[in-house]
Amino acid sequence: MPNLAHPNLLNIAPYKPGQSKISGMEKVIKLSSNESPFGMPESAQKAAQAALTKAHRYPDPSASRLRETIAKRYRLNADQIVCGAGSDELLMLLAEGFATTGDEIICTKHGFSMYPICAHRVGATPVIVDEKALKADPVAIINAISKRTKLIYLANPNNPTGTYLSHDEIGQLLAAIPPEVLFVLDEAYAEYAENGLVADYESHLQLVEKHPNLVVTRTYSKIYGMGGMRLGWCYGSPMIVDALHRLRGPFNVSSVTQAAGIAAMEDMDFYNMSRAHNQEFLRFLGQKITEKGYKITPAIANFVLFDCETEAMMEKADRTLQESGIIIRRVDSYHLPTHLRVTVGSEEECILFANNLPEKND
Numbered sequence: 001m002p003n004l005a006h007p008n009l010l011n012i013a014p015y016k017p018g019q020s021k022i023s024g025m026e027k028v029i030k031l032s033s034n035e036s037p038f039g040m041p042e043s044a045q046k047a048a049q050a051a052l053t054k055a056h057r058y059p060d061p062s063a064s065r066l067r068e069t070i071a072k073r074y075r076l077n078a079d080q081i082v083c084g085a086g087s088d089e090l091l092m093l094l095a096e097g098f099a100t101t102g103d104e105i106i107c108t109k110h111g112f113s114m115y116p117i118c119a120h121r122v123g124a125t126p127v128i129v130d131e132k133a134l135k136a137d138p139v140a141i142i143n144a145i146s147k148r149t150k151l152i153y154l155a156n157p158n159n160p161t162g163t164y165l166s167h168d169e170i171g172q173l174l175a176a177i178p179p180e181v182l183f184v185l186d187e188a189y190a191e192y193a194e195n196g197l198v199a200d201y202e203s204h205l206q207l208v209e210k211h212p213n214l215v216v217t218r219t220y221s222k223i224y225g226m227g228g229m230r231l232g233w234c235y236g237s238p239m240i241v242d243a244l245h246r247l248r249g250p251f252n253v254s255s256v257t258q259a260a261g262i263a264a265m266e267d268m269d270f271y272n273m274s275r276a277h278n279q280e281f282l283r284f285l286g287q288k289i290t291e292k293g294y295k296i297t298p299a300i301a302n303f304v305l306f307d308c309e310t311e312a313m314m315e316k317a318d319r320t321l322q323e324s325g326i327i328i329r330r331v332d333s334y335h336l337p338t339h340l341r342v343t344v345g346s347e348e349e350c351i352l353f354a355n356n357l358p359e360k361n362d
C-alpha cells in the first residue's frame with residue numbers, strides 16, 4: 001500500500017509529550033508537563049458539572065460569554081479574541097492561515113517544539129535561529145527575516161528554557177518585523193510572570209492595537225490547571241481574527257470547557273494562590289538544585305531548567321528520580337542533551353524532588 005498521506009506530513013517529527021508513567025509503579029509524581037499542582041479550580045469544576053446537564057446541545061460557536069469574560073479581565077476588545085482547543089490549535093491555525101508551501105517560518109533554537117511542527121504541516125520551512133545563552137536573540141531573529149518569511153513564533157517566557165525577552169527587546173522586534181510578517185507571541189506562561197514578578201517582563205496583549213501583525217496567544221493549561229479541558233485564546237487584529245474564524249471548526253470549544261473557562265477566569269483567589277505558590281517554590285527548586293551542584297537557568301514561569309553538564313549525569317539524575325517515582329522532563333529534543341526540566345509541583349512534591357535529586361558529580 002503506498003503512503004497516501006500528504007508529503008508535508010512526512011517531515012513532521014511527532015510532538016513528544018512529557019512522560020507520565022513509570023513501568024511497575026502505580027503512583028508517580030509527575031513534574032514533566034508544566035501542569036498546575038492544584039488541579040482545576042473548584043469553581044471551574046462546578047461550572048463544568050453544571051454545564052454537563054446541557055451537553056446534548058451544541059456549544060455557543062462564538063464562545064461569546066467566555067470571550068467577554070476574558071476581555072473584561074484584561075481590558076481587551078472581545079471581538080478580537082478567538083478561543084481554541086488549547087493554544088496549540090490556535091498556533092496551528094495561524095500557520096495554516098498565513099503560510100504555505102515554500103514560505104519560511106522563523107522559530108528559535110530552544111523554542112517550543114510545536115512551532116516547527118506547525119510549519120511542516122503547511123509545507124513551510126522552519127528557519128531555526130540560534131539563541132544566546134539559552135535566550136532568544138532579537139538581532140538574530142531580525143537577520144533571519146527573508147522575502148519568504150511569513151510568520152515568526154516566539155514564546156515569552158519560553159518553554160523549556162524559562163527565559164524571556166524584556167519589554168524593550170520585544171519592542172525592538174516589533175519595530176523591525178515588516179508589517180507583512182505575522183509575529184506570534186506565545187504567552188502560555190505569562191500569568192506567572194506578569195504584573196511585576198521581574199521588573200522588565202510584561203505581557204504584550206496591549207500592543208496588539210498598535211501592531212496589526214502581532215497576535216498574542218494564551219492558555220488555560222498552565223496557571224488555571226485546565227490542560228485536560230483544552231482551552232486557549234488569542235488576541236489579534238480584525239484581519240487575523242477573521243482568518244482564524246474562517247479556519248476553525250464552528251464548535252471547537254465545548255460547552256463544558258466554555259463554562260469552566262468563564263468560572264476560572266473570574267476566580268481571582270485561585271489565580272493569586274497559584275501565583276504565590278509558584279513564586280515561592282520556583283525559588284525553592286532553584287535553590288535546592290543549585291545546592292546539589294547543578295547550574296540552573298533563571299526562570300520566571302512554572303518550571304526550572306538545569307544543566308547536568310554531561311549526558312551521563314543527566315541520565316543518572318533522571319534515572320535516580322524515576323526510581324523514586326518522580327518523573328521530570330528530558331529536553332534532548334530541544335537541542336539540550338545535558339539538561340533536565342522540572343515543573344513546580346505541590347510543596348510535598350517539590351520537597352520529594354529536592355530530596356531525591358542526586359548530587360552532581362564533578
Ligand SMILES: Cc1ncc(COP(=O)(O)O)c(C=O)c1O
Pocket residue numbers: 033034085086087088089112155158159186188218219220221227231232
Ligand atoms: C510555550 C507553550 N506554548 C503553548 C503550549 C500549548 O498549550 P495548550 O495546552 O494551550 O495547547 C505549551 C504547552 O506546554 C507551551 O509550553
